[in-house]
């Protein structure tokens with residue numbers, strides 16, 4: 001335990017500042033401070049010495065240079081027991097506690113009207129330099145970068161428990177803080193240039209939203225992190241209104257459901273189970289969309305995640321809880337009557353995301369042994385005008401609408417994905433099979449099990465059919481039209497099979513593998 005006699009306090013986020021500093025002052029700790037921080041302390045009647053009067057050098061260049069001085073950095077870096085003589089020679093006094101948080105770079109770039117000059121002026125230089133210096137010297141210096149730590153640090157100073165481990169933990173946190181800060185700056189500058197987001201270094205700095213009870217399985221540990229650039233309406237920013245703690249699998253499945261449901265312009269409902277949609281429907285309102293999404297596969301919908309693209313009303317909320325066990329309900333908004341209805345099922349997790357703001361770009365990460373696979377998010381979309389009819393028969397207007405709907409659903413089904421749809425509703429989903437024929441068979445089995453008529457329905461396949469067998473399997477179930485990317489070596493054979501069965505088929509020219 002080293003004694004703290006002198007602290008340097010220089011903070012942009014002045015939350016909790018006066019309480020903490022007055023605690024330091026009461027302990028007899030001398031406080032050095034920079035312009036704005038010193039002013040606030042002075043107004044609160046807390047004694048503080050301006051850094052400029054210690055260094056004998058004024059703050060210059062609009063604050064670009066204020067603490068960048070050997071008297072400050074020597075005070076932070078001087079090794080106790082080694083550097084005393086040189087410190088004395090140069091009039092350097094030891095600084096034992098550094099309290100710094102940085103210019104608000106991330107908050108600045110989040111403002112829609114922020115200019116590049118605003119961003120650059122908000123790149124803190126002196127702060128990170130001091131944080132890194134104090135952190136390196138954590139054997140003797142404690143560094144505090146987070147106002148949330150003021151109470152515990154003050155308590156430790158008061159009871160003498162600010163020990164070596166605590167200082168090391170604070171230093172580790174401080175380096176994470178500056179690394180995260182630099183990540184935001186680097187990503188911003190590459191972004192301004194419009195450079196390829198897949199740069200030389202993969203940089204990610206998230207903020208932990210919560211530590212989860214466990215990961216995909218109970219023997220795995222897990223946490224949920226929020227991106228630095230998390231957009232409004234994203235899952236990481238959602239508000240949980242009620243219910244049990246979200247699990248790792250809840251979050252992953254909710255994300256799949258949300259992403260899928262947000263594609264649709266009409267009121268829509270997506271029910272997800274184990275990362276795959278097991279029922280999707282669009283309708284005039286979300287109550288009917290839910291009703292039809294549920295009827296695709298009530299067995300799988302049990303314990304599912306239900307997502308909507310419209311505010312949840314009381315009638316729909318009641319229909320859900322009267323009918324089924326549900327893990328998570330998520331919607332852009334939940335009206336107060338719906339909240340009252342859901343309150344009767346207190347374990348149901350209810351999430352409200354707020355309005356979604358679509359953001360272009362974005363990266364998708366997958367950890368592999370010894371590395372990280374990074375790709376841009378699958379934002380691929382096709383319109384009716386982009387479809388190419390390759391069969392003698394063309395889909396009619398109703399089929400075309402359903403084909404596009406089925407295609408949007410297939411994008412969110414694990415490969416090999418086969419989706420049967422009719423009238424804006426899924427009637428069979430075959431997911432995650434190693435062969436496309438089996439996915440087709442499974443979609444047909446599911447439809448048959450729920451007494452849903454396949455005859456006259458449409459089918460989407462996330463990737464091309466390598467052989468005609470998939471088309472034959474679809475024809476055997478009564479499928480009338482197919483949407484698929486095309487591009488197989490045997491497209492001719494596949495098209496001929498569709499013609500033989502009198503099926504209309506369109507090519508998207510784009511595939512949607514999802515693993």
Ligand SMILES: NC(=O)c1ncn([C@@H]2O[C@H](COP(=O)(O)O)[C@@H](O)[C@H]2O)c1NC=O
Pocket residue numbers: 010011012013033034035036037038063064065066067068100101102103123124125126127128
């Ligand atoms: N330039 C410097 O020498 C310098 N030293 C400290 N700062 C920052 O100035 C801010 C506090 O300024 P003030 O006390 O004037 O409100 C802190 O965020 C601190 O990290 C500096 N500013 C930016 O680099």
